[in-house]
Amino acid sequence: MSTDRYRVGEFTLDQSVKLEDLERAAAIGELDRYIIPLERLLPELPSVTVLPLLEKRVRHGSKFNVQIAQIQPGRVSSAQGATAELNSGEWKPARLRVFSQQERLIAIAEVVVPRTYQPVVVLEAEA
Numbered sequence: 001m002s003t004d005r006y007r008v009g010e011f012t013l014d015q016s017v018k019l020e021d022l023e024r025a026a027a028i029g030e031l032d033r034y035i036i037p038l039e040r041l042l043p044e045l046p047s048v049t050v051l052p053l054l055e056k057r058v059r060h061g062s063k064f065n066v067q068i069a070q071i072q073p074g075r076v077s078s079a080q081g082a083t084a085e086l087n088s089g090e091w092k093p094a095r096l097r098v099f100s101q102q103e104r105l106i107a108i109a110e111v112v113v114p115r116t117y118q119p120v121v122v123l124e125a126e127a
Contacts, residue, residue: 010043038105038123043075045108047097055100058107063118071096095120 006013017034025031048066050058057064074097096117098107109117 039099039103041105042097042108045074045095045097046071047074047099048072049099049101049103052101055106058098058109058119059122061119061122063112063116064109065116066096067115 022031022034025034048071050064050066054064054066094111096109096111097105098109098117098119100106106123107119108121108123109119112118
């Protein structure tokens with residue numbers, strides 16, 4: 001059995017970059033073309049965009065409430081050979097990507113009780 005790795009999560013070998021190429025890009029000021037914006041990470045997680053009042057709570061790590069209708073589903077992908085999930089009633093996402101009105105990813109939040117979330121990672125401190 002080979003121990004070579006061809007994939008890490010959603011990232012595949014064809015998306016990789018050689019260290020020399022990164023060094024060259026950094027030297028000529030083009031490193032940003034290799035950087036994946038935070039907003040594109042964890043696409044499988046559902047997301048919610050919060051209004052400024054809730055954004056302030058999220059940035060301070062406070063619990064916040066959202067309606068299920070406000071949550072946008074994440075990208076659905078099944079592992080090769082996995083069976084389809086059975087529909088067991090109301091959708092209850094366990095973790096969410098939280099976006100500001102400016103479409104910036106500001107946090108990852110975890111469900112505490114239905115419709116109440118707690119930020120577990122805050123990505124940007126309030127200015």
